[in-house]
Amino acid sequence: MSRPAITLKHIGKTWTPEGRAPVEALRDFSLDVMPGEFVVFLGPSGCGKSTLLYMIAGLEEVTGGTIHQDGHEVKEPSAERGLIFQEASLFPWLTIADNVAFGLSIRGTPKLKRRDIALDILRSVGLGDMGDKKPDELSGGMRQRAACARALAMRPKVLMMDEPFAALDVQTRAKMQDFLLQIWRDSGASIILVTHSIDEAISLADRVVVFTARPGRVKTIVPIDLPRPRPSRDPRYHAYRDQFAELLADEVDRAFAEQEA
Ligand SMILES: Nc1ncnc2c1ncn2[C@@H]1O[C@H](COP(=O)(O)OP(=O)(O)OP(=O)(O)O)[C@@H](O)[C@H]1O
Ligand SMILES: [Mg+2]
Known part of the structure; x- marks a missing residue:
């Protein structure tokens, strides 16, 4: 192994x-994430999911x-560990292409090459003709794709995403999930994605890590043993949904009880 x-x-x-x-x-909190694995963090609000991503980053x-990443202790940020924040975090004063190219300057990529790489990656996320626009000229879904493109430009080995699609409508969200599965396959990166959505967890994950209420610990880890794409009509899908609903209900109750205390 x-x-x-x-x-x-x-x-x-x-x-x-x-x-x-x-x-x-x-x-x-102990966990191994394997190369190329898609791990989803699921847990009640305030249980430390974002905190954990910041620390891994x-x-x-x-x-x-x-x-540790690949056997080396994590002490500072690295281009090998990309993080997409809870709110899409593009620089509003830069064009989309410059946003994507931004991190490449840190990697030491020459200026002319940066733009080529940025435009290539934007094409791969379906934003080929948006490079010269500013973030506020794009829809929410497009902005999230641009944020993905910026993270992918760094060719991270591990890509972390903190509720990346929470603000999107249901249809756009489903499209973004398909898109994410595609870039995940192409990139070979490990992905750690935080969500509150049970359906999103079942649609995406190899394994779902369920957190306890704060202080967050691993409550349980559930491998999703279904072929992709995962049809929500499958009875096994419903069984997972029930299982997660039950696991979460316990913890949300505990979180509320603590807040009231
Ligand atoms: N910078 C900070 N300073 C002090 N406390 C913090 C800070 N960031 C987070 N916390 C606290 O740590 C706990 C975990 O916060 P965190 O944001 O990691 O939770 P979360 O699981 O991401 O929640 P949500 O699902 O609502 O995003 C919370 O009680 C929060 O108030
Ligand atoms: Mg959070």
């Missing part, structure tokens, strides 16, 4: 905001445990 792309060992994270009580976001420090 090959080496994991990402190894999380006993991760803990306590936020200590100035002048306020510390918040334990994650506790003893190297943008935040763990307060316990270790994170």
